[in-house]
Amino acid sequence: MSTPESIHILHQIRGRYVRAKLWLYALQALAAIVVGLAILWRWQLEVSLLATTAVTIVVAAVLYFVLGWRAVTKTSLQQVARHLNRQYPQLQDSTELLLKAPENLLQQLQQQRVAATLQQLHPENEKIFTLRSTATYTLLGVGLLFSAGILYLPAAPLTAPQPETIKVDFPDNPVTAADTAVKIEKTEITVTPPAYTGKGTYRAQNPNLLIEQGATVSWRISTTKPAILQLQLNEQQPINFKKQGNSYSLSRSFTTPGLYTINLNGQRSAFYTLEIIPDEAPTIAIQKPEQYTEILFGQPQRVTLQAQLTDDYGIREANMVATVAKGTGEAVKFREEKINLNLNGNPKNYAVKQTLDLQKLGMTYGDELYFYLQAWDRHRGYTRSETYFVQIEDTTIVDNSFDLSMGVNPVPEYFRSQRQIIIDTEKLLKEQKTITRAQFEERANNLGVDQKLLRLRYGKFLGEEFESGIGPGGGIPEGEEHYKGDGHDHKEFEDKNSPEALLDPYMHKHDQEGEATIFEPAVKAKLKGALAQMWDAELRLRTHKPKDALPYEYKALRMLKEVQQSQRAYVAKTGFEAPPLKEPELRLTGELNKITAPSESKTIVTEKQLPQTKAALQWLATYKQTGKYKPTDAAILEKAGQELARQTLQKPGSNLKALRDLRMILTAMQAGKTLCKTCLVTVERAWVNLLPPATPTPQSQQAVRSRLSQQYLKQLNQK
Known part of the structure; x- marks a missing residue:
């Protein structure tokens, strides 16, 4: 039997292993906890993201130690005995016999031998297990160094990066003293999409806006001093901002594109675009069935419907409208029914696959089904597919054109x-x-x-x-003889020269x-x-x-x-054929003295297109030659700029640079300065592109010919 000394040795080995393993788990958890506490101590919950990370590290380290402690404390004497068998071959893989009562004499002798061997080895003086602690101490050192680095960082707390403010350009702003000029400190543009889009509010990155149809745009502008801020849209009446101290705000919903400027104390900013993303109507694509389907007799009276419904923001409702036509002629009856669709997928892309049971719709042979799909999106979009036809073949109808000839009943x-x-x-x-x-x-x-x-x-x-x-x-039925005179036409004749035999092939x-x-x-x-x-x-x-x-x-x-x-018969259509006219007898024989030529007078007023633009181009041509201008010439350019802006509204985003350069030219003219040459080139090019193509005018042949060609023709005529 096993001795108490042997059991005591096993308990001692287990205790030393548990203490060493727990010590390693504690060091590893301590390395992570030190880093987390250093982060919390350094920034003191000022940055939510870092605070959350630090708390997560500390909680994970504590859970790691608790789970490790629970796993180590479950170490049993059986595991210790198996470890001793692997460590000492002298025990002959029999250490586990010390933990149970012997069943026979052989086991009792083996227990005594193992107990004596285990006491002679003196395991309490030897290290019978190896734990890799080098990596643990290294991890602890790295954690301590990392924590020290965090504590010695600069005192300024970390802050979340602020989005860059939007810059508004004022090309016409005159140079003023720095202490008296009113400036825009901060500009924020917030876009709130309509509810049907399912999107949240977001901030614009620049003044050129691309928004959803019906979205609300909010401008919030801060200035250095009190000022008058206005929003001018499409050259219309300016809209004043609401004042709240040195902060100004304005909100408005838009459904059409345009151009806008921000006016600060009467000074206009550059032109910015306002583009609209329209709400597209849903699209319906039907793969099955074909547009006309006929169900033949004996086929299953079912139709498989496969379709794809898509929308840019999502489909709110979709169904099928089915109309069943029963009867023929004036006795036709119609019954309309709405059928819900089995929609699979996300609202932006629905897949429809279902089977229509025609018998459940009350259809029978000869009936027809007309159906179409319709869908509504979350806004005002509506789409209806084409009408599809399904007909069940009716075999009871026989056409009147069925003709067996010889007066036979079509039966x-x-x-x-x-x-x-x-x-x-x-x-x-x-x-x-x-x-x-x-x-x-x-x-x-x-x-x-x-x-x-x-x-x-x-x-x-x-x-x-x-x-x-x-x-x-x-063949002939069984039991019946085939003889002459039985009523059948027999091809054998007694006299082959008889009239019957001669006419037989032609009967x-x-x-x-x-x-x-x-x-x-x-x-x-x-x-x-x-x-x-x-x-x-x-x-x-x-x-x-x-x-x-x-x-x-x-x-x-x-x-x-x-x-x-x-057996259907088709008869060609016939029409009336007029008799031929006697042209030689009737031609040029009428009296024309009472016939006058038609005359009609109409005054066509030619509307001049872009008159202000043409006037501005003439002024530019004169300025290139003289290099001089008058302050009153600015009105000509201003009116031409309005025509250019109206044309730009039809294509938002185009000619923006030309409008900015025109604004710089007007500012320079008001200040009496030299005009920018590159700006003049840009504006002139925009105005020229705005004009319609010139109508070609025919020229005389003499004007086209050159002097060389005239000499050539003269030499040819002399020869």
């Missing part, structure tokens, strides 16, 4: 009978589980009889007097399958194919397999419809 009920056989077959399959086996077989056999009767009716049009055999071949024999000529060969082939499908359907109905007979019934109905369509 529309035959088509209804084939369709009725299909309906009865589907009904039998649905009721199969609710009826007995005998009833099921009896009804299937009755359907086979109906299919046979229908096949025989159609066989008459191919000259079948008797029921043909299954497959392409035909119409409608009572024979191969000789029936009621239809054209292509139509007859389709009708034979339909009869073959009826044979296959009858075979499976007679053998009580209506499910297998259903595909053949569908195909037979389809081929009968093709026969119907192929």
